[in-house]
Amino acid sequence: MNGSSLALRQRSLGDASAEFPLFPPLTRGCPLTSTSEIAYPLEVVYDYARVDGSLFGQEPGPDIARWSPLLPPLDAPTLGEGGTPLLKVGDVYVKDESSNPTWSHKDRLNRVTVSAAVACGAPGVVVASSGNHGASAAAYAARAGLRAIVLTSADSPPAVQAFTRAYGATVMSVPTEKRWPLLREIVDRLGYHPVSNQTVTHTGHPFGPEGYKTIAYELFLQLGEVPAAVFAPTSYAELLYGVWKGFVELRLLGVAGRTPRIFSCEPAAGGPHARALATGAPAAIVEPGPSDAYSIAGPVGGHRGVVAVRDSGGEAVLVTDEELRAAQRDLAREGLWQELAGVAGLAAYRKLRRDFDGPVVCVATSSGFKDIGVGSRRYPAVEDLTVDDLMS
Template identity: 65%
Template sequence: MTSPFAPMTSRESLATGQRSLGDPSVRFPLWPPLTAGCPVTGTGSVSYPVEVDYAYDKVPADLFATAPGRPRGHERWAPLLPPLHAPGLGEGGTPLVSLGDGLWIKDESRNPTWSHKDRINRVTVSAAVGAGAEGVVVASSGNHGASAAAYAARAGLRCVVLGSAGTPPAVDAFLRAYGAVVLPVPVDARWPLLRRIVERFGYHPVSNVTSMHTGHAFGPEGYKTLAYEIFVELGVPGAVFLPTGYGELLFGVWKGFAELVALGLADRVPRLYSCEPAAGGPLAAALRDEVPATRVSVGSTAAYAIASPVGGYRGVVAVRESGGRALLVSDAEMEAARSELARAGTWAELSAAAGLAGFRQLGPHDDGPVVCVSTSSGFKDRDLLAGDGSVEVDPEDWAEVERRVRTAR
C-alpha cells in the first residue's frame, strides 16, 4: 500500500483553496478568505460556511511523530493550517489533566489569553495580515474579543471590539490593556455595526457577519490543533464533550480527527457531544428539526459565553458525522461541574464547565477514554467580583480560626 505521506522538511502551509460545506463541489481560491459564508450555496434563510482544503498527499511524514525539539503551538501544525502570517503567542499545547477512571480534561485556560479562542485568532488575524487589512473587528463580550485584541496587538494591527453592556469589568480591562477600541452596544446592533465598520474602514472581520452563523473561513482550522494534540497524547478517545455556542470549536475538533482518519493515522472519529445551555440550544433544535441551522429564544443563564440564539451548519455536520449527540445542560449542572473542576485544581468559567456537565449528565462510557474540553478561565465569569470575599480573622481568636478550618471544603 502506498503511503499517503510525502517526505518533507518544510513547515509551510499546504492549504490549496476553500470549498462550500453546503456543496463540496463548489470551490474557491484560498484568497481572499470568505468571511460571510459561501456566496453560491447560501440562501436567504441559511448561509453555508466554507472550509479550507489542503494538499493532503504532501503532508510531512513526521508531522504527528513525537520527538524532542518539536515547535510549540500552531507552528508545529503549519502544513495543515492556513498560512500563519501573524506572529504567535505560544497558543496550543495545553495539558490533558486526568480526573481518574478514564476521564480527561483538556484545559484550554492555559492558552495565552486563557481561553480556546487563541487557537482561532492566531489563524484569523493571520488572514487579516495576508489580506493587507489595517485592523480587525470582532463582535464579542468575552473570550473571542480578548484573544483577537491580543493577536492584533502582536501583529501590529488595530482592533475594534463590539461588546455589550454586560461585558464583565475584568474582561473590559483585559481588552483595553491590549489597546483595543471597545464599543459596548446593544446585542442586536453588534453585527450591523460590524458590517458597517468593515465596509467603511476595510477592517477584517474575525467573527461572524451573517444572520445564521458561518464565521470566518479560516477560523475553525485553528481548532483542529486541539484534536491533533489529543491524538498525539491519548490516541482516539471514545468521546469528546465540548461547550458549544456557535459550533465552530465542535467542527474544528471533528475535522481534525476526520483528517487523521483520511491520512490513515486513526481508524475512527470519536463521538462528539455538543453541550449547550438548556436556556437556548440552537444546535440541538437544528438537529431535532433536521434543518441546517435555526434560531431559538434564549432564557436566563449565567453561561453568557455560549448562550447563542443562532447556530450554524458546522455544528450539525460535526455531531451528525461523528455519531454524537446534542446535549442541553442547566446552570445548576454547569455549577456542579465547575465546582468539581475547582476541587481538582482547575478554575474554569461557568461556560467552560459545560463539557464536563454534559458528561456527568449522560453517564459513564465504556468504549475508551473520554475528554471534556474546559474552554476558559474562571477569570472570565460575570460573577467574578460578586459576593463579600474573604473576611479578616483575628489570629488570637482561635475558636474562629478553628471553625473556619473545620468548615473548609
C-alpha cells in the same frame, strides 16, 4: 517548524462542489449556497498527498505553527498558543484550554484569523464579542501590530472588558441588535478584517475552525490513540467542528484508524444546535432563556455543529446552570478553575451517563476569571481569628 502551508482553496459546507480561491477569506458565508434563512460556512481544503507523515511524530507543545502544513498561512506571530495539558479527572480526561495565552481556546482561532488579516493587508481586525473571543483577538492583533475594534455588550463582565482594553483595543458596548450592522459597516468602510460572524446563521471566519483542529492532533498524541468521544462546550460550534475535522484528517492521512463521537454541549435555556439536529434542519435560531453561561448562551447556531455531531454519530446534550455549577465546583476541587460555560463538556458527559469503548475527553475552554461577578465580592478582615476557627 514543519514546513509551509499546504492549504489550497475554500469549499462550501453547503455544497462541496462550490469551491473558491484561498484568498480572500469569504467571511460572509458561501455566496452560492447561502439563502436569507440559512448561511453555509466554508472550510479550507489541503493538498493532503503532500503531507509528510513525520508531522505526527513530534511532541505536542506551544505554537500551533508546528502544524503549519495543515493550517492556512500563519503570517501573525505566535503568543504560544496550543500544547495545553490533558489531565485525568475521575473517569474522563480534561483538555485544559485555559492554559492558552489569554486563558481560553479562542487563541487557537485568532492565531489563524489574525494571520489572514495580516495576509490581506488589513489595517486592523473587528470582532463582536462579549468575552473570550474579543480579548483573544485584541491580544493577537496587538502582537501583529494591528488595531482592534471590539463590539461588546454592556452587561459583559467588567473584568473581561478591562482585560480586552489592556491590549489597546477600542472596546465599545453596543446593543446586541446593532452590533452586527456596525461590524459590517466597519468592514466595508474602514477595511478592517472581521474575525467574527456577519451572517443570519453562523458562518464566522472560514479559517477559524482550522486552528481548533490542533486540539485533535494534540489529543491523539497525548492519549496515544483516538478518544472514543469528545464533549465540548458549544456556542457557534467552530470548536466542535474543528476538533471533528482534525480527527477526520488523521484518519484520511492514515495516521489513525477511527474518529471519535462528537457531542455538542449547550445550555438548556437555548440550544440552537440541539434544535437543528432534532428537527433535521441545517441550522437553527432559538429564543434563549436566562443563563449565567453567557459565553455559550446565544440564539444562533450554525451548520458546522450539525455536521460534526451528525457525521460522527454523536449527540446534542443540554445542561442546566445547576449542572454546570456542580461540574465547575468539582473541577475546581481538582485544581482546575474554569468559567461556567467552559465546563459544559464535563456537565454533559455526567448527564448523559453513557459508557464508551475507549477514553473520553471533555474540552474545558476558559478560566474562571472570565465569569460574571468575579472580583466583585469583598472579604473583610476577620477579627480575633484563631486556629480553632480554621478547623471548623
